[in-house]
Amino acid sequence: MTLKLGIIGTNWITKMLVEAAHESQAYQLTAVYSRRAESGEAFAKDFGEVAVYTDLAAFYESGIEVVYIASPNSLHYEQTLQAIAHDLHVIVEKSAFSNTKEYEAVYSALREHPNVRLFEAARHVHQANFKAIEAKVAEMAHISGATLVYEKYSSRFDDYLAGKEPNVLTREFSAGALTDLGVYPLYAAIKLFGMPKESHYFATPLRNGADGRGIVILRYADFDVTIQFGKGANSYLHSEILGMRDTIVIDSIAELGEVIYKDGAGNDTEISTPAPANPMVPEMQVFAAIINDPVGQDATYRELLTLSQRVNIVLTNLRQDAGIIFPADK
Ligand SMILES: NC(=O)c1ccc[n+]([C@@H]2O[C@H](COP(=O)([O-])OP(=O)(O)OC[C@H]3O[C@@H](n4cnc5c(N)ncnc54)[C@H](OP(=O)(O)O)[C@@H]3O)[C@@H](O)[C@H]2O)c1
CATH class of the missing domain: 3.30.360.10 (Dihydrodipicolinate Reductase; domain 2)
Incomplete structure (x- = not known):
């Protein structure tokens, strides 16, 4: 059974993601959200029968099972919270959330929707060559x-x-x-x-x-x-x-x-x-395996979520260290 995929953001990275999703054979793009119908339709035309929405709630209620969020970083938080409220699995682009306060709120939402799986699209750590580095580091004295x-x-x-x-x-x-x-x-x-x-x-x-x-x-x-x-x-x-x-x-x-x-x-x-050739294929395979076997893949999922939250903690600390404040911090 392929997962019904919806996407937010219509830049080149989303096209690469949809191609990876289809190459993995685990997903089918069924809905596109864009602020403007023309850009949504221009994106969708390469992918056959795909519905285009300019209303986020209607998009989330369109029957999709997984949403890929590739909007600017500051928008990820609200779009993710709304997706979780609709019991949709979320693949959110890096950097997932602006600060630890946002991540904690997302965690709370996940606790209220325990069947939802949330992934940060950090494509490189899922690649075979990253695994080869990990294995070699483990061997080094x-x-x-x-x-x-x-x-x-x-x-x-x-x-x-x-x-x-x-x-x-x-x-x-x-x-x-x-x-x-x-x-x-x-x-x-x-x-x-x-x-x-x-x-x-x-x-x-x-x-x-x-x-x-x-x-x-x-x-x-x-x-x-x-x-x-x-x-x-x-x-x-x-x-x-x-x-x-x-x-x-x-x-x-x-x-x-x-x-x-x-x-x-x-x-x-x-x-x-x-x-x-498409560096997003391995992550999409991992995410589908977790969604399709939530019990068997629970340890892998928890490990990824912990890694994503740790990265968010260090990102927040680093910005504080350099005195860089985002409007989202206030
Ligand atoms: N994994 C990777 O290799 C990779 C590569 C590039 C980017 N990314 C990540 O992907 C995300 C998007 O990056 P990007 O460079 O594509 O960003 P972007 O071009 O600024 O925006 C992406 C999409 O979001 C929508 N958007 C743009 N400005 C907006 C605004 N002011 N308000 C609401 N929506 C807006 C647009 O879609 P519509 O016009 O259709 O609404 C646009 O296509 C970021 O989180 C970035 O870090 C990841």
């Missing part, structure tokens, strides 16, 4: 530290330079470099090493007070993880996880194209396999 990098010039940065305020670079939409790109290496660090005992954020502000790039330092009991990310420049640095003599070298901690284990004695072994 000692971790001395890590440097994780995700810094890409954004097409939206041109708009910012032209004097505009693109959603993804504004605090009004709970956005900026940390919540947009920094969240990928942060997810990786917390998945691999757990909660840090301290976290610090050195942010480079944009003229509007949002962060355009930054350096995060996560302090663990006996090592530190440095994270570099930004939206106004291109970095070609690889990410590295340091053992003692041995090292894992990753071309991109978010895209996970090539992962090499260097044993320090001259032997380099590729531990990656070719990345999926």
Whole structure:
């Protein structure tokens, strides 16, 4: 039985998600929500018989079972709460919620709707190459530290330079470099090493007070993880996880194209396999497996939810450390 899928947000990432959903054979797109009928119809036309809604309540009552939310970050919270109230499963884009206060309210709503499953779409941690990194880290005798990098010039940065305020670079939409790109290496660090005992954020502000790039330092009991990310420049640095003599070298901690284990004695072994053409397929398979077998997959689900909430806690702490306040914090 395929799951009836509805989507919110009609940008390119939603198209990629719907293609992944269909490729997984676990979902069928049946409804699109857009603020404007024309953009909803333009999106839906590639996917056959799909109903288009401009009214959110009507969309939630249209018979969908799962909603994918890919609106600007600040809107995720209200849209998720409404979906949970309608007993719909939710796949919400990263960064899921603006702060810990919102996450706690979502948790309370989930307790009142115990059959609902909530997922944050952190696509990279579900990929085979991430699992290969995890397995290798578990084998390594000692971790001395890590440097994780995700810094890409954004097409939206041109708009910012032209004097505009693109959603993804504004605090009004709970956005900026940390919540947009920094969240990928942060997810990786917390998945691999757990909660840090301290976290610090050195942010480079944009003229509007949002962060355009930054350096995060996560302090663990006996090592530190440095994270570099930004939206106004291109970095070609690889990410590295340091053992003692041995090292894992990753071309991109978010895209996970090539992962090499260097044993320090001259032997380099590729531990990656070719990345999926559509990087959202693995997460969509995992989410469907959990929805379709909630009892059998409960431990996996709880682990993912805990990871998502931990990332939200550290994101909130990091912004506090850098003095970045979102309107959603008030
Ligand atoms: N997983 C990934 O690889 C990946 C990649 C890119 C983005 N994302 C995430 O996806 C989400 C959307 O990012 P994006 O860059 O696509 O954002 P965006 O272009 O600013 O907005 C996405 C969609 O939300 C709706 N929207 C835009 N502005 C709005 C507003 N002011 N009020 C209400 N709705 C509005 C629009 O849909 P309608 O016009 O149809 O209403 C738009 O297509 C974010 O959470 C982002 O972090 C994830």
